[in-house]
Amino acid sequence: MDLSYSPEERAFQEEVRGWLADNLPAHIADAVRAGGELSKEMMEEWHALLNSKGWLATTWPVEFGGPGWTPVQKHIFEEECCRAYAPRIVPFGLNMLGPVLIKFGTEAQQQEVLPRILDGSDWWCQGYSEPGAGSDLASLKTHAVRDGDEYVINGQKTWTTLGQHANKIFCLVRTDPDAKPQEGISFVLVDLDTPGIEMRPIRLIEGGHEVNEVFFTDVRVPVANLVGEENKGWTIAKYLLSHERTGIAGVGFSMQALEEVKALARKVRRGAARLIDDPLFAARIAQAEIDLEAMKITNLRMLFKAQEQGAPGPETSILKIKGTVIHQELKDLARRALGPAAAPFPGHVSDGNILFGPEDAANNAARYFNNRKTSIFGGSNEIQRNILTKTMLEL
Amino acid sequence: MDFNLTDDRRMLADTLARYLGDKYTIEHRNAVAYELPCHDPAKWDEMAELGALYALASEDAGGFGGTGFDISVVFEALGRALCPEPVLAALLSSRLLTAAGADQEGLLTGAMRYAAALSELDAPYDIADVACAAEVRGDGHVLSGRKSAVYGGQVADVLLVAARLEGKVALFEVQARDAQVIGYAMIDGGGAAEVLLDDTAARLLIADASDAIEAAQNAGIVALCAEAVGAMQLAHDTTVDYMRQRKQFGVPIGKFQVLQHRAVDMLTEIEQARSITIKAAAELDGDQASRYASMAKNMIGRAARLVAEEAIQMHGGIAMTWEYPVSHYAKRLVMLDHQLGDTDYHLSRVMSGNMSA
Numbered sequence A: 001m002d003l004s005y006s007p008e009e010r011a012f013q014e015e016v017r018g019w020l021a022d023n024l025p026a027h028i029a030d031a032v033r034a035g036g037e038l039s040k041e042m043m044e045e046w047h048a049l050l051n052s053k054g055w056l057a058t059t060w061p062v063e064f065g066g067p068g069w070t071p072v073q074k075h076i077f078e079e080e081c082c083r084a085y086a087p088r089i090v091p092f093g094l095n096m097l098g099p100v101l102i103k104f105g106t107e108a109q110q111q112e113v114l115p116r117i118l119d120g121s122d123w124w125c126q127g128y129s130e131p132g133a134g135s136d137l138a139s140l141k142t143h144a145v146r147d148g149d150e151y152v153i154n155g156q157k158t159w160t161t162l163g164q165h166a167n168k169i170f171c172l173v174r175t176d177p178d179a180k181p182q183e184g185i186s187f188v189l190v191d192l193d194t195p196g197i198e199m200r201p202i203r204l205i206e207g208g209h210e211v212n213e214v215f216f217t218d219v220r221v222p223v224a225n226l227v228g229e230e231n232k233g234w235t236i237a238k239y240l241l242s243h244e245r246t247g248i249a250g251v252g253f254s255m256q257a258l259e260e261v262k263a264l265a266r267k268v269r270r271g272a273a274r275l276i277d278d279p280l281f282a283a284r285i286a287q288a289e290i291d292l293e294a295m296k297i298t299n300l301r302m303l304f305k306a307q308e309q310g311a312p313g314p315e316t317s318i319l320k321i322k323g324t325v326i327h328q329e330l331k332d333l334a335r336r337a338l339g340p341a342a343a344p345f346p347g348h349v350s351d352g353n354i355l356f357g358p359e360d361a362a363n364n365a366a367r368y369f370n371n372r373k374t375s376i377f378g379g380s381n382e383i384q385r386n387i388l389t390k391t392m393l394e395l
Numbered sequence B: 001m002d003f004n005l006t007d008d009r010r011m012l013a014d015t016l017a018r019y020l021g022d023k024y025t026i027e028h029r030n031a032v033a034y035e036l037p038c039h040d041p042a043k044w045d046e047m048a049e050l051g052a053l054y055a056l057a058s059e060d061a062g063g064f065g066g067t068g069f070d071i072s073v074v075f076e077a078l079g080r081a082l083c084p085e086p087v088l089a090a091l092l093s094s095r096l097l098t099a100a101g102a103d104q105e106g107l108l109t110g111a112m113r114y115a116a117a118l119s120e121l122d123a124p125y126d127i128a129d130v131a132c133a134a135e136v137r138g139d140g141h142v143l144s145g146r147k148s149a150v151y152g153g154q155v156a157d158v159l160l161v162a163a164r165l166e167g168k169v170a171l172f173e174v175q176a177r178d179a180q181v182i183g184y185a186m187i188d189g190g191g192a193a194e195v196l197l198d199d200t201a202a203r204l205l206i207a208d209a210s211d212a213i214e215a216a217q218n219a220g221i222v223a224l225c226a227e228a229v230g231a232m233q234l235a236h237d238t239t240v241d242y243m244r245q246r247k248q249f250g251v252p253i254g255k256f257q258v259l260q261h262r263a264v265d266m267l268t269e270i271e272q273a274r275s276i277t278i279k280a281a282a283e284l285d286g287d288q289a290s291r292y293a294s295m296a297k298n299m300i301g302r303a304a305r306l307v308a309e310e311a312i313q314m315h316g317g318i319a320m321t322w323e324y325p326v327s328h329y330a331k332r333l334v335m336l337d338h339q340l341g342d343t344d345y346h347l348s349r350v351m352s353g354n355m356s357a
């Protein structure tokens, strides 16, 4: 047993760290550190920088423009990005649609779509969930009816993350209303400029706008936009879910959050004492740190297994469950550390002259509330437990 | 033994709950709660007319209540409606004015807004840490320093300020117009202010005010705990309703046993929270008030977070939205822990009480 990275992996880590130090723009890192919403321009700027280095499409094979990294390299890259406060990569085109097209798309689709994902010409969003189809995704109702060379789509998608920035959406739609739920679904690519599409913002708990509803009324889409076979969309959806799982434990983000909490607790005072010297709060931090230390190794063990065996197994559900809970706990601590200074509404944290709390305090409560989403989306933590139960009990 | 409310209190509870249910709907609440002044003067007057403020003070002080149960009845109704009005500010101020033997008719009629400026950035919970400085000037006093998280301060006419005078924490009255008051809306709704004092004229109310402030805060804690009980109950009711209605996999999600059990765990914690709040209310005027207030606030801190997080989780995405009321209840339930001492602060107070006993 050897827990250390190989010399090559260490060299890679140095390379990534050095590149980030030289290339990650300070205004972007500052925005990430501040914890507010990033502008579209910032995300695009960051994608473009990574693309120029060839490090953008980390999940794609070399022949399509990926860097050809091992799972451990991907992990190192993600960890270093977190350490440097680089933005998260917007996953919809790069980590979801890209791998799907590489596996299921026609050559024409690959040639047309993939380069535009890389160079930022297209911003994709994910049209899976519907008001009535969340955990039970296969019950989705948005349907596509074939009319000559076109599908005519009617229905509604919801929870579309960053749809307001997108010009394209990939959707699961029902193409056979008579088949079993999973067997009548297709995967189609839709241009958001097509007549009949309306997008409306959904405001989230903390007041931010990151998700949307998308309404489809007689939307005509070329049949050529079907990915894979008609009525075989569920296979694609399942494949995509397994890709959504790289980095699912979010260890890097939790390490970042742990450092932030410690820094805050050193800064915040309760009278003459620093908060970090309060044994009860110090115990909370230590507890979370212990959980995270174990999680780092759990994560590496599963990476190692994936590297040896190819595909990640159902145990990755453990990463999702525990990873989100640890991160949420750390966000709870950051909010808690601030005491009453956590309360100002986002955007009301200063009057322009004086700050209503210590520096870096703004947005902590908002981030805590916003992060409640991580145990709900991408297969809720209850659904993850169901997946594990099935393999464990084999009943 | 009798756990029933007296008829008077039941009537107040019902009247207030009905009024808030009709007039302070969640839509109205959300329109008021997140934009300065975070206050609806017309509704405030109506609530005062219903007796919501008079209930906070004893007859000696000009009110018709003032016990722990009077306070908890009012605040449980406010919590259920998620009312963002500065009633906590009025309660804290009323207790302080009573301790000072000062007139509070303006406060109880609702005509005057008072706020208690106790906390500071480096003294968020423990008043012994207060640094804001008072000094004698002419035949009065002046104050210098900064007070933080002054709940209701954004609309206050008068501020009751804790400041250090000759080594002791004293209480002063400051006209809000004489100070620099920077109001803000809070993430869970309602308003507060930062107050900047710079040789600001002040009238001394109590020279050694530590006990009076602690007693006022104990009353405030009973209020917050009762508010939480009201809000938790509503969050739970809503969650259970949703479990009946929301279908996934062809059945109501309430059929999934894992969710059933968690809904029961929520209920268990709410009942425990209700009990400790009753205990703290019953002890409010006794010599163990601080100990039971701390027990209550600690338990509420834990229960309210659990209820908030579970209500969101068991709803799924919908409770992450601004439009769905549970999100606002969840914010209030979590942020309550940041007022008048959090879970750890009150745990340590119970611990040190045990250690010195």
Ligand SMILES: Cc1cc2nc3c(=O)[nH]c(=O)nc-3n(C[C@H](O)[C@H](O)[C@H](O)COP(=O)(O)OP(=O)(O)OC[C@H]3O[C@@H](n4cnc5c(N)ncnc54)[C@H](O)[C@@H]3O)c2cc1C
Residues within 6 Å of the ligand: A125, A126, A127, A128, A129, A131, A133, A134, A135, A136, A158, A159, A160, A161, A162, A211, A373, A376, A377, A378, A379, A380, A381, A382, A383, A386, B246, B248, B249, B253, B256, B258, B259, B313, B314, B315, B316, B317, B318, B320
């Ligand atoms: C901020 C945010 C961003 C999102 N972004 C996107 C996006 O970009 N694209 C997209 O398509 N979707 C997106 N989603 C949707 C997300 O995938 C769904 O919210 C998720 O699938 C859960 O569905 P639901 O919200 O309808 O909850 P429901 O499925 O209604 O679940 C409600 C509760 O019941 C539980 N439950 C359901 N079934 C079972 C069961 N069998 N056993 C035990 N418990 C169960 C759930 O775990 C949950 O606690 C996003 C959601 C959020 C909140």
